[in-house]
Amino acid sequence: MTSSFIHPSLILICGALLLPFIQGPLRKPYLFLIPLLTLSAVVLNSTLTGNFATVSFLDWQLTFGRVDKLSIVFALIMGLMAVIGTLYGLHVDRAGEHMAAWFYAAGSLGTIYSGDYLSLFFFWEMMAFSSVFLIWFRRGKQSLPVGYRYLLVHTVGGIILLAGILLRYQAVGNIAFDLMDVTHPQLYTWLIMIGFALNAAMVPLHSWLPEAYSEASFNGAVFLCAFTTKTAVYVLARSCAGMEILVVLGVVMALYGVIYAVMENDIRKLLAWSIVSQVGYMVAGIGIGTNLAINGAVTHAVVHILYKSLLFMGTGSVLYMTGKTKFTELGGLYKKMPATFFFTIIGCLSISAAPYFAAYVSKSMIITAGFDHHLNWASWLLMFGATGTFMYNGLKLPYFLFFGKNNCSSETWGKASDPEWNMLTAMTIGATLCVLVGTAPGFLYALLPYEMEYTPFTTYHLVETLQLLGFAALAFFLLKKYVEPVDRICVDIDWLYRRAGSAFLWLVKHPLQWGDTAWGEAYRVVGLQVLMTLSRFWSWFDWNVIDGIVDGIARLVRSLGGKVRILQSGQIQLTLFYAFSLAALLLVTFIFFQLL
């Protein structure tokens, strides 16, 4: 470990391992201290540039601390998210849940600082295997199967990534994690990209995300919404910038997420679909690959973490207080949860790219980069998606959750109120940052990997946005009866593999089980009787033939022994008599035969 570089993942991992031993009144200060130390380490690291914490392993040079502008900006937001997320769940007693969250954040930070594919893969898998506990800790009826599906999908993604890494090593002879030759993609380029794409929830590899994030614990979802997809955006920006297929995939994601979010009845699943959509903008930016587009993707990733975590904190508060997440079981909550409503509205305005809120300074960078790069079709479709984002997140979510028809049962209504102080504090920090970034993005722009000249605060941009949002709102209120939530779920691509799984289960339970039962019965009736007959024969054979021979020889030897025994009288003169008689007999016989 190089002296000046402090690996923040180590702080989180050590902190997580010690956490179960920290009990009582020390627990909460400790919970706050460790992420704060992690963030401090990240801030200190951001003053460095170069490769640190390099370790020789077999023939390879592992780099655990690559510090450059791209890793700095992502590490900073992840470090900050570790603080906000832990603060939000500060009152959670289960040490295991905090440990899982910290290991998860450590995996993300480790991936971001990795300079080689081997250490990257290690931290990448750490993320997958620790984050699943954030789903299981909800302990709902569906948590366990959803967690297993999440793990299964990520294991498959990990295997694809590993295959790509191995093929790449065979082809180029090193494990350096750098920009690949995306203009001449090889098989390994595709495999690595697909491995990353799965974590970025690219359509059609996205179904794990809405399912898992909506099923996670109330504070687990705050971590989940920040780390996996944005770490994937980071690695894609690092390795696949300029890969043209990503523009198409990004646009598809942006629109696909919008369509499903508009139809969704579960407030947290709506936000999860929104992640698919928003990550689509980042993926498209990476695919465009120009300096402005990459900067736009990075900026959007940062602000997305801020507003999305704020939204998940708002909806998590609703879940935590009422136990409900469906629009059809909620509504009119502004009276009971005014602070939550206020913070959620800030998150909604931020994701909608409303002027002077977070995404206002990021989304337009990607769209402008598309127009500048003559990818007009992509930019138009992204604008179309942006209108949809405002509709489901800026209008549908707050309207049907906090206003609209009150669908709360008396029990739900009774339980609804603003949550605990730590949750409100975390939301206050998130909301403040959303407004701060939206109004003064200069400090964020200064952290971006490439130099650029871009200002979002032009009159044209302001008027364009106000028109877009204002008239989309008009359409929403005129047509809102057609988007009223209904108690139904939306079938997605996961239907295919769930059907395939069900078909496999049916195959196992019916034809294979029948075959197995039939075989068992046949064995019992035919095989067992044959076996018993054979056994009886061999028993007879053993008793009468084998034992007969062995016992016969034994009896013969014993009989001979009995007869020979009488020769052994023990008297020397008799022994000498027999010996000499035998010798004489032999001698006489010999002479007789010689004379013949």
Place this chain on the structure above:
Amino acid sequence: MTNLIEYLQAHLKMVVAVCFVLLAGIAGSTLLVDSSHAHTWAEKHIPFFWSFFGFSAAAAIIGITRWLGRSGIQTSPDVYTCSTSTACEEE
């Protein structure tokens, strides 16, 4: 804040009227804004372009989702748990 919301709800007609005036103002302001830096021909030459775009896009999304939802994408919440009769029986 709750009081403010309730006040606005009590004066809904006034709020709607103010919103329409604001929308008209926003749309009208496009005639005054320099659009020479706009990216495409449509933005530069079609008046109230983004107003039309916002309204049409929102209406189209509502229409598409409505159609998709009715064509089978939106389905019963127990579609997976009852995907096989055995699973339902077990429950």
